[in-house]
Amino acid sequence: MDITRSSPAPLRVVAVPPEPEPADLTALTEPADLTALPQPAPDRPSTAAAPTAVPEERRRSRPRDLLALVRPGQWVKNLAVVPLALLDTHPWGAADLLRTGWAILGFTFASAVVYVVNDLADRERDRLHPVKRHRPIASGRVSPAAATVLAGLLALSLTGWAVAGPAWQWWPTALYLALSLAYSQGLKHVPLVDAFIVATGFVLRLLQGALLIGGRLSEWLALCVFSLCLMLSLGKRRHEMTAAGRAHRPALRGYTVAFLDHLVVLVAVLTAVSYVLYLRDDAALAAGASFVILLSAPCAVFGLARYLQLLLVEEGGGNPVHVLFRDRATLVNAGLWAVLVALALLTHPSG
Numbered sequence: 001m002d003i004t005r006s007s008p009a010p011l012r013v014v015a016v017p018p019e020p021e022p023a024d025l026t027a028l029t030e031p032a033d034l035t036a037l038p039q040p041a042p043d044r045p046s047t048a049a050a051p052t053a054v055p056e057e058r059r060r061s062r063p064r065d066l067l068a069l070v071r072p073g074q075w076v077k078n079l080a081v082v083p084l085a086l087l088d089t090h091p092w093g094a095a096d097l098l099r100t101g102w103a104i105l106g107f108t109f110a111s112a113v114v115y116v117v118n119d120l121a122d123r124e125r126d127r128l129h130p131v132k133r134h135r136p137i138a139s140g141r142v143s144p145a146a147a148t149v150l151a152g153l154l155a156l157s158l159t160g161w162a163v164a165g166p167a168w169q170w171w172p173t174a175l176y177l178a179l180s181l182a183y184s185q186g187l188k189h190v191p192l193v194d195a196f197i198v199a200t201g202f203v204l205r206l207l208q209g210a211l212l213i214g215g216r217l218s219e220w221l222a223l224c225v226f227s228l229c230l231m232l233s234l235g236k237r238r239h240e241m242t243a244a245g246r247a248h249r250p251a252l253r254g255y256t257v258a259f260l261d262h263l264v265v266l267v268a269v270l271t272a273v274s275y276v277l278y279l280r281d282d283a284a285l286a287a288g289a290s291f292v293i294l295l296s297a298p299c300a301v302f303g304l305a306r307y308l309q310l311l312l313v314e315e316g317g318g319n320p321v322h323v324l325f326r327d328r329a330t331l332v333n334a335g336l337w338a339v340l341v342a343l344a345l346l347t348h349p350s351g
Helices: 009-015 022-029 031-036 043-069 072-088 094-121 144-164 171-185 193-213 219-244 250-254 257-281 290-294 296-313 320-326 328-346
Strands: none
Touching (some): 043 144, 072 219, 094 144, 094 171, 144 171, 193 219, 219 250, 219 320, 257 290, 257 296, 290 328, 296 328
């Protein structure tokens, strides 16, 4: 009853507030409801109408969210790795290109299954991550039941792909799927093992392409792909550790920033050495164009150095796909490398 503490004259106003408002004290904290205090009834219909509007909006956006769940932006990994098997198969024929496309399709189905299952398993942990909390399942835009149905449909599509293709030549994709599911169910929490499984998946992509094409797979090329992908995987973990800490990924407890810095540089050196040895010993494109193809070695070293600069100096590089398509220096370097490979193709004796 101290409302009149500033001026004693308005003591007459004290007789006005005997309105029974104790039940509406919680509404006084929201200024927008002050005008509605004499009419408490309209508040309840408004709160009841809100839940019905949200599901309709989510229902309209669900196809887009389901597409985001399978991460089409990550399919570039299949487009970049599987066709590398063509480097040692020259000249190319239409059948080789079709088989390469078939291998890409199979790995697209398999990787989509893995993405959905992984997001299902990690939805609680992803909600703690500043970026991953926006994923469809973690944000609640896609329900776990809908994601499970999608994973089942993708698994059926993958089975159809395996049955329609050459007999028993799908085993690299099957091994990739088994490793990835084991990764999602627990191996991703084991330090070092998590990164090595991711890198092995890319070698299996390369092997699937070579198997369907019927070409020879260079050991140096396989080692180069493995070490490159291991470097990117370790770099991603370093970026996550500096950006979000260790809480959202248990495997990060087995790493330190200094340890990852040493590992990333070590694996980058292995990548450069294995690439040069591949060019010298096994590259079919080097026949008749050894000087041109060896010029691609500085491009490879520059690409590695630029990634290390983004990761260690600029504290970026967490998403290698974004680095490839958004960093101008990397784009120019990749374009120059592609030109050198194209020149080697044009000057190849059987081209």
